[in-house]
Amino acid sequence: CSPAVLAEEASTSKDESGENKMFSVTALFICFREALEGCVIMSLLLNMLHKTGFEMYKKWVWIGAIAGIVAFVLLGAIFISVFYAIKSAVPDAFMYVFEGLL
Numbered sequence: 001c002s003p004a005v006l007a008e009e010a011s012t013s014k015d016e017s018g019e020n021k022m023f024s025v026t027a028l029f030i031c032f033r034e035a036l037e038g039c040v041i042m043s044l045l046l047n048m049l050h051k052t053g054f055e056m057y058k059k060w061v062w063i064g065a066i067a068g069i070v071a072f073v074l075l076g077a078i079f080i081s082v083f084y085a086i087k088s089a090v091p092d093a094f095m096y097v098f099e100g101l102l
Contacts, residue, residue: 038065 045061087095 042061042065046058049055049057049061083098086098090098
């Protein structure tokens with residue numbers, strides 16, 4: 001990779017205001033907060049199962065957590081695929097609505 005190619009890629013990933021379109025600090029903080037909430041809920045569930053003597057159900061809590069993460073990633077991939085598939089086929093006004101719904 002030459003520096004010219006890297007500079008061109010960096011310039012195309014910025015919008016009119018010069019902000020990076022590929023990374024959002026706000027989205028990072030929201031994802032971090034949601035991950036912390038998930039950890040708190042998991043720790044409460046696992047602690048409750050431990051204290052009540054239902055150790056055998058801990059694996060189901062972990063299976064549910066892993067299934068939720070897998071479903072989240074798959075659903076996110078579907079939404080991103082749909083977004084980029086219809087991006088060039090629909091007017092900009094509809095894309096603002098679609099982005100707002102997501």
